[in-house]
Amino acid sequence: METIALIIDNKKISCPPGTSILEAAQQNGIKIPTLCYHPDLKPFGACRLCLVEDENTGRLMASCVTPVAPNMSIRTDSPDIKRHRRNIVRLMMAEHPESCIVCNKGNRCQLRAIAAQLGIGETKLYSMPNYKPLEQANEFIVRDLSKCILCGKCIRADHELVVVGAIDYNHRGFISRPATVHEQPLEKSNCIFCGTCVSLCPTGALSPKTEYYVGTPERESRSVCGFCGVGCSVTMGVVGDQIAEVSPSHVRTSVNGSTLCVRGHFPHEFLKAERLTQPLLRKDGEPAPASWEESLEIVSTRILDIRKQYGPQSVAFIGSSECNNEEAYLFQKIARVLVETNNVDNPRAAYTQAVLRRIDEKTNGRCRKNPLARLENGDAVFILNADPGEMNTVASFYLKRGSRKGVSLVMANPVRTELTAFSSAFLEIRPQSEFELIKGIGALLYEEQATENGCASPEMQQRSLFSDTDLDKVCQAAGVNMDSLKQAANVLRGKKVSVVTGDEIMLAENGAETVNALLELMAMTQSLGKEDTGFYVLAKACNETGAYDMGLLPDALPGRQLLSDDSARKHWEDTWKVRLSPDQGLSAVRMIEEAEKGNLKALYILRENPFEILPDPDRVRKALENLDFMVVQDIFPGELTEMADVVLPGAAFFEKGGSFTNMEGRIQVFEPVVSPPGEARQDWEILGHLTAKLGHSEPYDSVEKIKQEIARVIPMYSEDGRTYGDWIR
Amino acid sequence: MKPKETDWNQLFSIIEKHKHEKWGLIPLLQDIQESFGYIPPDSIEPVAQALNMFPSQVQGVITFYAGFTLKPRGKYVIRCCRGTACHVKGSRSILRLMKKELGLEEGETSEDYQFTLETVACLGACFLAPTMMVNRDYFGKLSPTKVNSVLSQYKKSEKC
Numbered sequence: 021m022e023t024i025a026l027i028i029d030n031k032k033i034s035c036p037p038g039t040s041i042l043e044a045a046q047q048n049g050i051k052i053p054t055l056c057y058h059p060d061l062k063p064f065g066a067c068r069l070c071l072v073e074d075e076n077t078g079r080l081m082a083s084c085v086t087p088v089a090p091n092m093s094i095r096t097d098s099p100d101i102k103r104h105r106r107n108i109v110r111l112m113m114a115e116h117p118e119s120c121i122v123c124n125k126g127n128r129c130q131l132r133a134i135a136a137q138l139g140i141g142e143t144k145l146y147s148m149p150n151y152k153p154l155e156q157a158n159e160f161i162v163r164d165l166s167k168c169i170l171c172g173k174c175i176r177a178d179h180e181l182v183v184v185g186a187i188d189y190n191h192r193g194f195i196s197r198p199a200t201v202h203e204q205p206l207e208k209s210n211c212i213f214c215g216t217c218v219s220l221c222p223t224g225a226l227s228p229k230t231e232y233y234v235g236t237p238e239r240e241s242r243s244v245c246g247f248c249g250v251g252c253s254v255t256m257g258v259v260g261d262q263i264a265e266v267s268p269s270h271v272r273t274s275v276n277g278s279t280l281c282v283r284g285h286f287p288h289e290f291l292k293a294e295r296l297t298q299p300l301l302r303k304d305g306e307p308a309p310a311s312w313e314e315s316l317e318i319v320s321t322r323i324l325d326i327r328k329q330y331g332p333q334s335v336a337f338i339g340s341s342e343c344n345n346e347e348a349y350l351f352q353k354i355a356r357v358l359v360e361t362n363n364v365d366n367p368r369a370a371y372t373q374a375v376l377r378r379i380d381e382k383t384n385g386r387c388r389k390n391p392l393a394r395l396e397n398g399d400a401v402f403i404l405n406a407d408p409g410e411m412n413t414v415a416s417f418y419l420k421r422g423s424r425k426g427v428s429l430v431m432a433n434p435v436r437t438e439l440t441a442f443s444s445a446f447l448e449i450r451p452q453s454e455f456e457l458i459k460g461i462g463a464l465l466y467e468e469q470a471t472e473n474g475c476a477s478p479e480m481q482q483r484s485l486f487s488d489t490d491l492d493k494v495c496q497a498a499g500v501n502m503d504s505l506k507q508a509a510n511v512l513r514g515k516k517v518s519v520v521t522g523d524e525i526m527l528a529e530n531g532a533e534t535v536n537a538l539l540e541l542m543a544m545t546q547s548l549g550k551e552d553t554g555f556y557v558l559a560k561a562c563n564e565t566g567a568y569d570m571g572l573l574p575d576a577l578p579g580r581q582l583l584s585d586d587s588a589r590k591h592w593e594d595t596w597k598v599r600l601s602p603d604q605g606l607s608a609v610r611m612i613e614e615a616e617k618g619n620l621k622a623l624y625i626l627r628e629n630p631f632e633i634l635p636d637p638d639r640v641r642k643a644l645e646n647l648d649f650m651v652v653q654d655i656f657p658g659e660l661t662e663m664a665d666v667v668l669p670g671a672a673f674f675e676k677g678g679s680f681t682n683m684e685g686r687i688q689v690f691e692p693v694v695s696p697p698g699e700a701r702q703d704w705e706i707l708g709h710l711t712a713k714l715g716h717s718e719p720y721d722s723v724e725k726i727k728q729e730i731a732r733v734i735p736m737y738s739e740d741g742r743t744y745g746d747w748i749r
Numbered sequence: 750m751k752p753k754e755t756d757w758n759q760l761f762s763i764i765e766k767h768k769h770e771k772w773g774l775i776p777l778l779q780d781i782q783e784s785f786g787y788i789p790p791d792s793i794e795p796v797a798q799a800l801n802m803f804p805s806q807v808q809g810v811i812t813f814y815a816g817f818t819l820k821p822r823g824k825y826v827i828r829c830c831r832g833t834a835c836h837v838k839g840s841r842s843i844l845r846l847m848k849k850e851l852g853l854e855e856g857e858t859s860e861d862y863q864f865t866l867e868t869v870a871c872l873g874a875c876f877l878a879p880t881m882m883v884n885r886d887y888f889g890k891l892s893p894t895k896v897n898s899v900l901s902q903y904k905k906s907e908k909c
Contacts, residue, residue, distance in 0.1 A: 185803025186803075188806045188808065188809035190808060190809055190812040191812045199805070201804040202790055
């Protein structure tokens with residue numbers, strides 16, 4: 021490959037053409053100070069701090085925007101350059117207010133760090149602070165533009181990474197500032213408060229709004245966000261035992277890179293709400309604090325008693341798709357191995373998991389890994405009845421960036437969303453007409469292929485789904501006109517198609533057929549199981565995929581194996597050394613029905629709220645009142661914990677270790693950032709103690725042990741037979 | 750007298766004209782400014798949509814250039830040159846006189862939308878210093894009497 025040879029600080033360097041001087045220097049361990057440069061953003065040359073000198077010509081140039089050229093001889097720290105840099109920073113400081121003491125950015129302020137690095141104390145310049153009104157009416161971001169140094173990182177992040185365009189530079193010279201349209205406050209603009217700009221701001225001009233001033237966090241730890249299925253890598257700043265700040269971890273290989281959404285960035289304050297801090301036992305009709313030992317003893321003896329008296333079918337377990345993999349595995353193991361029932365479910369993600377299961381069956385598991393990056397670099401994306409912007413905001417950034425780069429988006433949705441403006445074709449379809457619509461698009465593409473080949477090949481004739489479709493009927497059923505349908509098909513023609521959809525397609529009676537049709541469409545366009553396409557199912561909860569993989573379902577075993585599959589069941593019987601019933605367990609809805617009838621006696625609810633998830637809360641309440649024994653393991657008190665016989669306080673996602681499997685299929689391991697409040701414990705620990713009480717011989721005394729077991733018994737989760745980790749690097 | 754309501758049809762025909770031009774934003778904005786005397790803030794969104802840009806970017810360009818304005822301006826835009834040559838020749842006094850005569854500060858527009866007073870860094874006619882412009886007409890070698898006669902000429906032309 022062609023390389024360019026140059027000298028930087030007397031060091032001979034060669035790098036590919038097009039590399040900037042700054043990148044070349046950084047790759048070779050030469051440090052050049054910067055303020056406006058960020059690897060995820062296009063170089064901009066705004067701050068001029070990265071000035072370097074070409075010794076041959078004596079020219080000064082901003083190294084971030086100057087590409088390397090042959091025979092350059094660059095100096096990065098000659099006295100002359102240092103003098104220039106100092107002057108630039110002095111000017112910035114002269115314009116900066118002297119509010120460092122109360123600035124949240126504190127020691128993380130890059131302006132302060134660079135001033136110190138360059139040895140600037142007093143600027144010895146006439147101070148001209150550029151006071152701007154402090155904007156803090158919105159819920160999330162405090163804007164103090166008097167601290168702005170005009171590096172443009174917020175503007176570029178807004179335009180390039182999240183593609184919202186809420187702000188841009190306004191005016192010129194000294195009064196120039198980032199501003200929204202009509203110079204409205206942020207809350208009146210189209211800002212989505214993703215906070216990406218806040219985490220990139222080098223000074224205190226943008227900061228997250230907090231209830232109390234806490235200053236610089238004492239320490240920072242990495243974790244994975246648990247507020248949706250994308251699983252963004254986050255860095256949490258901790259003061260004492262409180263999370264003070266959350267920002268994206270800025271790791272390039274992570275799902276989110278430098279972006280994050282409003283849910284991930286700001287709502288950690290919810291933790292300050294009242295939490296469950298102590299196990300509660302119902303004594304004389306009233307919940308009373310109890311010790312862990314006593315509580316778990318009661319849970320295990322009561323469950324075992326009920327099983328003995330009424331049989332294993334009288335005990336059921338409702339888990340959650342917000343549990344991490346280790347908890348989910350342990351929870352279903354308790355049900356299947358120790359209580360010997362298949363009554364285990366995670367109702368929140370039922371529809372998503374149904375879509376995943378359908379895809380898995382049809383493709384033999386070849387479609388399990390769908391890196392979101394493919395949405396940005398692919399050919400075309402078909403979005404069917406889904407609102408990524410609302411459900412998985414960070415995934416929608418990929419789509420919007422892709423659209424800007426030339427990926428064609430075709431969207432079929434009952435309502436217009438933010439992504440409509442980015443689509444090449446938009447079909448406003450009737451609800452639950454997805455199947456018809458895909459048939460229509462498929463038929464149009466199929467006709468084309470058939471006529472191209474002269475006649476339909478035998479292989480194609482097999483695809484009978486699209487071969488004889490009445491397009492007029494399709495248009496009528498889907499409520500779209502023929503022209504827009506043809507336009508949509510034209511956009512997709514000849515392209516590799518990725519599919520983005522949500523669980524709503526399963527609400528239609530023919531939901532399963534819709535999934536089949538989507539797979540057919542992908543197969544026909546030769547996009548199925550390819551390196552640059554994917555079938556993306558949006559996930560609301562953080563571990564919907566993982567809960568499915570761990571077998572937190574009444575009719576599936578870990579590793580996405582079916583309970584009805586004899587050989588799979590045999591395998592798990594051998595692994596766990598128990599007899600497994602081939603009968604499908606109760607789904608959450610059936611559990612409620614059985615409880616109503618009085619057949620279900622005991623229910624263990626882990627991190628789930630049946631009132632929210634299941635229809636008809638009154639009926640659910642009556643059914644739950646009918647139970648003999650109910651255990652609730654959760655983090656917040658509520659209606660459910662008031663009804664429970666035993667309440668076990670668990671931990672929020674950043675208070676425990678474990679792993680989530682995100683909507684891409686990426687397994688992400690994380691460690692606890694802070695410890696759970698009061699006597700609350702990590703959920704795996706509670707379940708681990710319970711396994712011992714229920715008679716499991718081997719104790720689960722560390723999360724590592726559960727991980728190792730999962731890696732050993734579920735092939736999908738073993739990388740080298742011992743452990744698992746991120747599969748996208 | 751209030752400025753006219755924005756004529757949307759006219760606006761959209763201007764947008765349509767420049768929509769497919771490469772680097773069409775500035776010619777488009779100039780056209781709007783020419784037709785309406787200013788750029789109506791409500792036109793930012795349609796312009797942005799037509800050119801596939803963010804509205805904030807369009808506004809950024811408008812506010813960057815002194816030649817574009819988002820506020821309605823008077824029928825006669827009076828520009829007083831404050832360049833070096835004019836300054837030496839006493840343009841400070843000329844400006845003071847204009848302010849007094851028009852009753853306006855720099856950048857202001859009279860309530861009846863007849864006059865807008867602006868200063869510019871240089872009109873490029875230093876040999877005529879001190880200079881001023883009214884819309885597209887130059888007036889050079891100004892003296893207080895000449896300024897008075899120029900201004901009264903426009904004030905008078907309004908009355909009849």
